[in-house]
Amino acid sequence: MVELFINKFSKTKQYLYSILLIFLVAGICFIFSGYIGYRVVAFILLVTVSLIAMFFDILPVLAAALMSALIWDYFFIPPHFTLQVATTDDSILLLMYFVIASVNAVLTYKIRQIEKVAMQKEEKANTVKLYNTILNSLSHELRTPIAAIIGATDNLQNHNEKLTQNNRYELVKEISKASFRLNQQVENLLNMSRLESGIIQPKKDWCDIIEVIYDVVKRIEENGISQKINININPAIPLFKLDKGMLEQVIYNLVNNAAIYTDATCIINIIAICHADVLQIIIEDNGKGFIPDEITHVFDKFYRLKNTKTGGTGLGLSIVKGFTEAMGGSIYLENLSTGGARFTINIVAETSYQKNIKNE
Amino acid sequence: MSNPAEILIIDDEVQMRKLLEITLQTNDYSVSKAATAKEGIIMAANHPPDMIILDLGLPDEDGHSVLQKLREWYTNPVIILSVLNNEEDIVNALDAGANDYLTKPFRTGELLARMRTALRGAFTEENNPVLSYNDLQIDLSARTVKRNNELIKLTATEYALLATFAKNEGRVLTHQYLLREVWGPGFINQTQYLRVFIAQLRKKLENDPNRPEYFVTESGIGYRFVFKE
Structure with a gap:
C-alpha cells in the first residue's frame, strides 16, 4: 500500500x-x-x-x-x-x-x-x-x-x-x-x-439453456457414470444471448467434477432459473462437500484438493471460473448443511422469450 | 463393391494419411493421397475422384482457398478435417461448399458414416418422396408428417424447416444455411428463431424432446437431421 x-x-x-x-x-x-x-x-x-x-x-x-x-x-x-x-x-x-x-x-x-x-x-x-x-x-x-x-x-x-x-x-x-x-x-x-x-472474447449467440444442459449431461452420461443426474428447468425459460461453447465447458467441468469426486450412489442436481435478465445455474450434489479451508482455493490454477484421486490437472475449476468471468458472470461455491457442495453461477445476459418469436 | 468409390486424401501429416488410407481401404474404397495443396489440386484435376477429404491446415496453402479453387469446377463431395475449437473455420468451409466436416481427433466410424451420407444423393420430392424411420414418416410430395400413423399438425414454418432437414438427411446444416433456406436471406443472424422452432419440432416429433435422436445439435455450427443409423 x-x-x-x-x-x-x-x-x-x-x-x-x-x-x-x-x-x-x-x-x-x-x-x-x-x-x-x-x-x-x-x-x-x-x-x-x-x-x-x-x-x-x-x-x-x-x-x-x-x-x-x-x-x-x-x-x-x-x-x-x-x-x-x-x-x-x-x-x-x-x-x-x-x-x-x-x-x-x-x-x-x-x-x-x-x-x-x-x-x-x-x-x-x-x-x-x-x-x-x-x-x-x-x-x-x-x-x-x-x-x-x-x-x-x-x-x-x-x-x-x-x-x-x-x-x-x-x-x-x-x-x-x-x-x-x-x-x-x-x-x-x-x-x-x-x-x-x-x-478471449465471448462469441455471443442465442442459447437454448435446456438444450445446452441436456447435451452436456448426455455427453457425461456417455462416459459411463453411475450417479443420478436430475435436471430442473422451467420449460418457459427464455433464450439467453451467451457464448454457448464457454457455457457448455463450464457446465461440463462442474457436472463432470461432481461425477468424478462423489460416490456412485450420489445424486447431482442441475437447476437453471431466470431472474429478470440474470441466468442462474446451480449444480449441487449430496456427496461429502469440500473441506471448509479449501473452498477459497478450489478455483486457483493447478490447485488440487488434498487426498483426492488422481485424474485431473487442477485446471477444471479454474477454467470454469475464467470462462464464467469472461462471460461477465460470477461463481460461488458453498457446502450444503445437508452435506454436499453447491456451485451457483449468475450471468447477466440479454433474454428472448418464445412467445415474442412465434410470429406465424 | 464392384466399382469402388475413389477417394482423394489431402493431408500433410503422414500419420493421418496412413490412418485414413487403412480405414478407407478396409472399407473397400480406392484411395489416392496428396501431402500438399498443390499436389492435391493437380491430382484432383488429372483424375477427378468421387470424393475429397481435405485437411484445412495445409502447409503450402490455406485450406479455405484450396476449397474455393476446387469448388470452381469440382462438384463431387468434399469432407473437411479440422482441429477442435475452430467452429468459425468449419462454418466458413461449410458455407464455401464443403459437404461435411470432422474434427481431429475423430472416430473412424463417424468418418465412414459421413462419407456414406455425402456420397449418397440428396432426397428430393421427385426421387425419394417418403422418408420413414421408427415411428416417424415424412412425405415430401404430400407435405405430411405422420407419427405412429397419426398425422402431426405442423405450422408452415415448422414444415419448411423439417423439409429442409429431410432433404439433407445425415448432413450438417449451418445456422445460416437453415435461416436462409427457411426464413430468407434477411434472417441469417436471427438464431433465436432457429432455437425456438427446433425446440418446437423436437416437442412434436422426438420421443424425448430433451434427449433428441433426430434433430442433433452440432455445437457452434448448426444441426444435423439423423434419420437412419
Missing part, C-alpha cells in the same frame, strides 16, 4: 508536498507559540519529518529535514527571525535535531529497500513453486496415458502371438482410454492458455 502511495506521486510533487507539509505544521505551531515552548515544536516537526519518511523517497525527506531545521531555528529558537542561536544548549539541540531527522530518513528508506527485495524474493519463490507444481501435475497427467499407449503397443507388436484374444482386446481398449484422457488434458490446457492469453 505504501508502495502504491509512493508511485502515485512524481519526484517533483514529493518535494513540493514535503516542504508544504513542513510549512503547514510550522505555521500551526507558530500560531500556538504562545502556549507551547519552542523545544516542543522541535518534536512536532521531527514527527512530521518521520511521517514524511514513511511515504516519500529519501531525497525529498532529507530536504524536509533540512528545511524544518532551518524553520525551527529562524522562527522558534530565540532570538526570533534570525538564524542565530543564543545558547549553547540550543546549538546542540539544533544540531541533534538535524542529525536525528536525517538518520530517521535514511533508516526508513533502508527498511523499505530491504522489504522490497524480500518481497521480490518471495514472489520469485512462489513462481518457482507454482512452476514445479505445474510440471509435476502435467508430467504425471500426460505421461501416464502416454506410458499406457507405449506399453500396450509394445506388447501388441512384440508378443502378438503369445497374447490371448482377450488380452489383445484389453490392450487396445487401454490405448483408446489413454488417448481420450490425453485429449481431455490437451483440451484443458488449450482452454487455459486461451484464458491466459487474455484475448
Whole structure:
C-alpha cells in the first residue's frame, strides 16, 4: 500500500508536498507559540519529518529535514527571525535535531529497500513453486496415458502371438482410454492458455439453456457414470444471448467434477432459473462437500484438493471460473448443511422469450 | 463393391494419411493421397475422384482457398478435417461448399458414416418422396408428417424447416444455411428463431424432446437431421 502511495506521486510533487507539509505544521505551531515552548515544536516537526519518511523517497525527506531545521531555528529558537542561536544548549539541540531527522530518513528508506527485495524474493519463490507444481501435475497427467499407449503397443507388436484374444482386446481398449484422457488434458490446457492469453472474447449467440444442459449431461452420461443426474428447468425459460461453447465447458467441468469426486450412489442436481435478465445455474450434489479451508482455493490454477484421486490437472475449476468471468458472470461455491457442495453461477445476459418469436 | 468409390486424401501429416488410407481401404474404397495443396489440386484435376477429404491446415496453402479453387469446377463431395475449437473455420468451409466436416481427433466410424451420407444423393420430392424411420414418416410430395400413423399438425414454418432437414438427411446444416433456406436471406443472424422452432419440432416429433435422436445439435455450427443409423 505504501508502495502504491509512493508511485502515485512524481519526484517533483514529493518535494513540493514535503516542504508544504513542513510549512503547514510550522505555521500551526507558530500560531500556538504562545502556549507551547519552542523545544516542543522541535518534536512536532521531527514527527512530521518521520511521517514524511514513511511515504516519500529519501531525497525529498532529507530536504524536509533540512528545511524544518532551518524553520525551527529562524522562527522558534530565540532570538526570533534570525538564524542565530543564543545558547549553547540550543546549538546542540539544533544540531541533534538535524542529525536525528536525517538518520530517521535514511533508516526508513533502508527498511523499505530491504522489504522490497524480500518481497521480490518471495514472489520469485512462489513462481518457482507454482512452476514445479505445474510440471509435476502435467508430467504425471500426460505421461501416464502416454506410458499406457507405449506399453500396450509394445506388447501388441512384440508378443502378438503369445497374447490371448482377450488380452489383445484389453490392450487396445487401454490405448483408446489413454488417448481420450490425453485429449481431455490437451483440451484443458488449450482452454487455459486461451484464458491466459487474455484475448478471449465471448462469441455471443442465442442459447437454448435446456438444450445446452441436456447435451452436456448426455455427453457425461456417455462416459459411463453411475450417479443420478436430475435436471430442473422451467420449460418457459427464455433464450439467453451467451457464448454457448464457454457455457457448455463450464457446465461440463462442474457436472463432470461432481461425477468424478462423489460416490456412485450420489445424486447431482442441475437447476437453471431466470431472474429478470440474470441466468442462474446451480449444480449441487449430496456427496461429502469440500473441506471448509479449501473452498477459497478450489478455483486457483493447478490447485488440487488434498487426498483426492488422481485424474485431473487442477485446471477444471479454474477454467470454469475464467470462462464464467469472461462471460461477465460470477461463481460461488458453498457446502450444503445437508452435506454436499453447491456451485451457483449468475450471468447477466440479454433474454428472448418464445412467445415474442412465434410470429406465424 | 464392384466399382469402388475413389477417394482423394489431402493431408500433410503422414500419420493421418496412413490412418485414413487403412480405414478407407478396409472399407473397400480406392484411395489416392496428396501431402500438399498443390499436389492435391493437380491430382484432383488429372483424375477427378468421387470424393475429397481435405485437411484445412495445409502447409503450402490455406485450406479455405484450396476449397474455393476446387469448388470452381469440382462438384463431387468434399469432407473437411479440422482441429477442435475452430467452429468459425468449419462454418466458413461449410458455407464455401464443403459437404461435411470432422474434427481431429475423430472416430473412424463417424468418418465412414459421413462419407456414406455425402456420397449418397440428396432426397428430393421427385426421387425419394417418403422418408420413414421408427415411428416417424415424412412425405415430401404430400407435405405430411405422420407419427405412429397419426398425422402431426405442423405450422408452415415448422414444415419448411423439417423439409429442409429431410432433404439433407445425415448432413450438417449451418445456422445460416437453415435461416436462409427457411426464413430468407434477411434472417441469417436471427438464431433465436432457429432455437425456438427446433425446440418446437423436437416437442412434436422426438420421443424425448430433451434427449433428441433426430434433430442433433452440432455445437457452434448448426444441426444435423439423423434419420437412419
